[in-house]
Amino acid sequence: MLQLKNVDGHYGSFKALNNINMTVDTGGLVVLLGANGAGKSTLFNTISGLIKPTAGSVEFEDKILNGMRPSEVVNSGVVQCAEGRQLFPQMSVHDNLMLGAYVHRRDKEGNRKRLNEVLELFPILEEKSHQPAGSLSGGQQQMVAIGRAMMSRPRLLMLDEPSLGLAPLVVKQMFQTIQQINSLGTTVLLAEQNAFAALKIATYAYVMENGQLVMDGDSKAMLGNEEVRKAYIGA
Amino acid sequence: MTTFLQQVFNGLTLGSIYGLVALGLTLVYGILHIPNFAHGALYMVGAFMSYFFMVDMGVHYWIAMAGSAVVVAVLGIICERLVFHQLRNSPPIHDKIAAIGILLFLEAMVHMFWGSEFRRMSSPFGGVMNLDGVYLREQGILIIASTVVLVVALNLFLRKTMVGATIIAMAQNREGAFLVGIDANRVAMMTFAISGGLAAIAATLYAPLNLVYPAMGHLVIMKAFVIIILGGMGSIPGAIVGGMIIGFAEAFGGYYISTAYKDVIAFSLLVVILSIRPQGLFAKGAH
Numbered sequence: 001m002l003q004l005k006n007v008d009g010h011y012g013s014f015k016a017l018n019n020i021n022m023t024v025d026t027g028g029l030v031v032l033l034g035a036n037g038a039g040k041s042t043l044f045n046t047i048s049g050l051i052k053p054t055a056g057s058v059e060f061e062d063k064i065l066n067g068m069r070p071s072e073v074v075n076s077g078v079v080q081c082a083e084g085r086q087l088f089p090q091m092s093v094h095d096n097l098m099l100g101a102y103v104h105r106r107d108k109e110g111n112r113k114r115l116n117e118v119l120e121l122f123p124i125l126e127e128k129s130h131q132p133a134g135s136l137s138g139g140q141q142q143m144v145a146i147g148r149a150m151m152s153r154p155r156l157l158m159l160d161e162p163s164l165g166l167a168p169l170v171v172k173q174m175f176q177t178i179q180q181i182n183s184l185g186t187t188v189l190l191a192e193q194n195a196f197a198a199l200k201i202a203t204y205a206y207v208m209e210n211g212q213l214v215m216d217g218d219s220k221a222m223l224g225n226e227e228v229r230k231a232y233i234g235a
Numbered sequence: 236m237t238t239f240l241q242q243v244f245n246g247l248t249l250g251s252i253y254g255l256v257a258l259g260l261t262l263v264y265g266i267l268h269i270p271n272f273a274h275g276a277l278y279m280v281g282a283f284m285s286y287f288f289m290v291d292m293g294v295h296y297w298i299a300m301a302g303s304a305v306v307v308a309v310l311g312i313i314c315e316r317l318v319f320h321q322l323r324n325s326p327p328i329h330d331k332i333a334a335i336g337i338l339l340f341l342e343a344m345v346h347m348f349w350g351s352e353f354r355r356m357s358s359p360f361g362g363v364m365n366l367d368g369v370y371l372r373e374q375g376i377l378i379i380a381s382t383v384v385l386v387v388a389l390n391l392f393l394r395k396t397m398v399g400a401t402i403i404a405m406a407q408n409r410e411g412a413f414l415v416g417i418d419a420n421r422v423a424m425m426t427f428a429i430s431g432g433l434a435a436i437a438a439t440l441y442a443p444l445n446l447v448y449p450a451m452g453h454l455v456i457m458k459a460f461v462i463i464i465l466g467g468m469g470s471i472p473g474a475i476v477g478g479m480i481i482g483f484a485e486a487f488g489g490y491y492i493s494t495a496y497k498d499v500i501a502f503s504l505l506v507v508i509l510s511i512r513p514q515g516l517f518a519k520g521a522h
Contacts, residue, residue, distance in 0.1 A: 048413075048414065050410070050413060069419075069420075070413040070414070070416070070419075071413070071416040071417060071418045071419075073416075074415065074416030075416060079414070080414055081414075082410065082411075082414055086408055086410050086411035086414055087408065087411060088403070088404050088407040088408050088411055088412075089407060089408070090407055091400075091403065091404070091407065095400060098397075098400075099400055099401070099404055099415050100415050102397070102401065102415050102416050102417055103416040105397050148415065149414075152415060152416060
């Protein structure tokens with residue numbers, strides 16, 4: 001479904017991504033592990049078209065994404081729920097969600113149906129529908145962010161650190177929801193520092209360090225890998 | 236009391252014009268972070284286009300205003316595409332220099348076509364109504380009514396339409412807007428078009444009370460900057476309230492102190508308000 005071949009990325013003269021080769025298969029839930037500054041967000045932003053790769057190619061369902069504008073990438077079915085949520089804080093929860101459907105704005109019936117599906121996934125958002133998104137708790141804001149991304153009807157949903165800054169109980173619910181989204185048919189690429197929880201729900205995993213992918217494999221095998229456990233799980 | 240009411244009317248008239256010009260300026264700043272120094276030149280081109288449509292082509296005032304708004308909206312889009320879009324990844328100072336370049340270019344173009352002399356533009360609303368000693372110029376009433384209609388229409392457009400929502404979304408969170416697939420180019424062009432259109436309408440409304448000449452945008456743009464700093468950079472209500480404050484200060488200051496000091500009063504007010512509230516009256520971005 002998604003294939004990255006020899007992708008490099010630079011911030012000025014600094015090489016932030018170094019020869020990235022990665023595959024995400026349809027229906028999979030792939031986790032990208034890495035510490036702060038490893039390059040996970042840079043990689044996501046490169047796939048999303050926010051940063052242009054300096055070498056290599058990003059392919060999605062036989063389409064080349066490099067050189068596409070972010071709006072075209074979203075239109076292709078690749079949607080990112082970015083770190084920090086990136087909501088429209090003064091707009092209501094409902095307006096935030098509806099803006100998620102911007103690329104499908106002419107399909108009003110489809111959007112209504114999709115909104116109901118999102119509200120089934122996050123029932124609390126229906127109650128908060130008219131509140132400004134910026135006034136919600138961190139966990140609720142994360143729900144809006146994921147809900148908004150789901151409104152874009154992604155075939156590949158990229159979630160960048162969705163558990164960041166959330167209470168442990170909320171994190172648990174969040175991972176359950178991500179698993180549910182995946183089981184309903186959306187392919188998920190998840191960047192996380194919470195390696196234990198992420199590996200438990202994932203089908204495949206990549207480990208990133210200093211802008212390079214240094215390891216990959218079946219997520220259950222990764223859970224048992226001594227090196228991964230020491231570096232990312234702390235056990 | 237009659238004098239007081241007369242100054243209220245004058246203040247509302249002036250404040251409406253300032254508010255309309257500042258509205259376009261604050262939209263561009265709040266959404267695209269470009270301090271468009273060329274906005275005053277767009278205002279001036281708007282007046283000349285209306286003059287051209289009315290005097291040279293003989294069309295009605297309203298049609299001239301609509302035509303001028305379309306021409307200046309397109310001119311705004313051209314400025315965005317040819318200049319500001321090309322500079323989107325450059326340091327912010329480049330936008331400022333480019334805006335001054337556009338200002339000088341547009342003024343030179345107008346000089347070339349129309350020369351530097353002052354021109355008078357009439358309107359079908361030249362009458363004056365006497366309301367118990369308060370003289371209400373029909374053009375003034377038109378200015379106030381048009382401003383109310385335009386502000387309400389703009390507000391409805393921004394809040395009730397998907398296209399308007401993309402503009403607000405871009406102002407509130409640029410990266411968030413990209414992530415939902417909002418096309419930044421489209422929003423930028425639309426913002427410049429609205430901004431230019433508003434400037435042209437303001438110029439056409441005010442020109443019959445004033446004169447049309449190539450330097451007519453200078454003082455207006457300086458005051459528009461005062462207004463958006465006063466109201467809070469990027470704030471739509473701030474632009475309107477700020478416009479009214481400056482309009483009233485000039486009308487009352489001009490009458491009770493001296494008309495020679497009316498510009499000094501406006502700028503002094505800026506200094507006083509910013510000393511008390513440095514972030515402006517309406518601190519947060521476009522909303």
